[in-house]
Amino acid sequence: MRLVVDSGLWSTGPTIATPPPLVVVLEVSGAVLSWTVDDPPGDSATRITFTDLSRADWLWRVLGESGHVALAAALGADPNTNEPHGIELAGVDIVAGAVEPLRRLAAGHWLRRWWPASRQDGIAGLDRALLDVEVALLTVGAQDFFTDPTLDSDVTELLAPHAASLIMHIRDDDPRIRGLAVAGSGLADDIGVDDAGWPELFAALDDSRAALTMPTGRRDDYALAAGSGVGLGHQGDAAPIARGVASIIWSAVPPRIFDAAENTVDWSVQLTGAAVVALVRAAVIGPDPPTGIEVRLRSGPITGTGALDGDGRATLPLVDAGHRPVTESAAWDHDWTNASVIIGAAVPGVTETRETRERVRRWVRGRLDRPGGDAFLAEILAAESDY
């Protein structure tokens, strides 16, 4: 095993140079673990970055006792991060299989944040409650790695919003769903989740212990929350001065708002009254609303900024380099072919390309087509929903 200094921290394992959404991370006590999302399962691809070696008291579970001791001795109590060549630790390696549960947990967190649900691409959404419950149960299973609280150690927060969904799930006629929901409720009971809806769930659970087989109408909406599709036709009555399509950069917007397909942002430059504006509409998928998300259009010296409304629409007044409104004749004269429309945060030096997103979709489709042993129930249900 080779230890190198990466941005001031000791790290080991292959460099995971891939940007989000290709990187899968897990923050445990004293370290951040990372993998590449579409790497085949296997220990070799794990990168461990130590944020505080002295807090990584689980290390022996991953490297074996002698590996843990050797690494601690090599880095000392106060590791010098100016070591340019790194340190080679002969005979120290990750014990086969030791990080697999952690990688699976990390994948669960990734699924919660990056799953590319899309009506256009036909990728069904994941049942949020079932996914969160499964992640919560895996977190408890990995409690030895969370001696210190970290961003990923909080189980209560994962369970708290889902009382209402679980009330339905504990009566589901699918035993896999029922089993997971009951396990999640039991965990919530132990750790003291008492947010709105939970007392009702615990009561329902007591009842259902008596009559677990009671069939109910499960909502068959694992697919997608209702939302309006986007028509790719032009908006407004007048013929537009220019129009085009753009794609959402995933890492510039929060999850669970937009359809994750390409070319889902429709824009046109139009005259409304005497003003030249850009009308923008992004395909939304929910359940969260797009309200307030920023929109920017740039085409040479012409720019416009605004924010989306609840339907994913925005009207941007267009201005020129001198911040003066663009006139109708200037708009007709302008060459709009290189116009760019960006939804969300202004990302300096965008690292996320269309190819990156395509790679993620390929991997996700592969999981849906052939759910492996490491698939989450939410994924399996999405695959079965035949969306």
Next chain:
Amino acid sequence: MSADSQLAAVLGGRAVGLPRRSVIEAAWRSIGPGVEVLSGDDGGPLSRTVKRIIDPLVLRLRANPQYSAPVVAPETAAAMLELVVASGPELRAAAAWFEILKLERRRQRIRTGNAQELYFPVCFELAVTKGPPAPHDHQTTATVLADIHRGRDRTAIEVLHEYVANPEVVARLADQLDRSWRDVRPGVTSENLADPFLAELATVLGPANSHRAAAARQRVWSAVIADATPYNLGALARSERPEKATLPWSIVELGLSSIEPQRQPTISIGSDSDRPLDRSVVDRVRATLRRALDRDALPDIPLLCEEEVDRACAPWGLLSEDKQAVLVAGIEVAVELAPLDRSVSTRYALAAQIQARLRKEAYVLYARRYLAEGGPIHPRQRQVVDDLTAYAHPYLSRLWARLHGRDVWQEPCDDVDEVRSLLEGVARSVSLDHRQRIKAMLELQVAG
């Protein structure tokens, strides 16, 4: 402590020693059956069992710091093993208590709080004082749960409020406050009062790559906490007269006080500000009582109030010189931390290390789509992200609160490694707190 184990570990050129958690795990497994409710599926102790029972009550890390090193020498490991195994009967009894407390919790339909977190220490306490639970002892379990869920701290706080409702008491404390406040003056001050001290801090907060350097660092720290400079700096922070020396920082900008110079604290008049140096004596005692949940004996309220008056008047609001020195060291670290700013460079190795961690932790938010690269991913997060740039405020508030606790309970800060890990631990918890808020701002609308 860790230096010794490091030394042991590299003796003879090969690693000797054992990871402390693996020692605990092995010891636990040799206890045998009867502790299942305190164990995980794999038979090892639950993390909470270690955190709430083994560390504080069996190994008693406060008294035995040698057991807290990440890697322990073989003879230390043997001693730990012996302690844990010798506590087998108590641990089995504690497990039995936990089972009946959980039954009682279920019977009373109590849902608040994490059962393990709340009950584990009490179970061990019951095991030591009463042995295993007697059959049908509903009385004890009901009393214990009532105690825990009614809040033992609340009763103490009620006593405090009754005590300071008496005008005579308040008048007496106010007199003491006036006298104490006048007593604290900067000693001999020179223009460059802080310079030699800050130079020594560079060693304390600097790297130590050898056993010899580590020993030197400890020597410097021992000198630093005996030095009058932290006291004088704290006294200077309240001085109304122009002094020859000036404070190297602004206590308002650091978030330690809402006004400069620092004002004399009050006995009980609440201030709008939650800045450490603005707090009233009663607020400070209340904080002590809240934190006292784990302590054996609740302190005597009148004595606690009297002592707190002197503490509130002491430089930096802390009585002992070592705590004052840690706060000054913390200020020097805090002003260098900026989690989202890659351009900030640091003077101290320790601050650089903390900064590197903070950046990695910010990267995790980015990798999880809670932040865009270098900024908020949703306009709602703007305020919280801006807070991240004012890192010194929450850092120093939390550090001050921890030092206040240590000052009250007279826990020394003379071990340089412990001080450094305190400075690191505060950064860790502030960072987690910030990140949870960034996350929460995104997830606001999802609930329900």
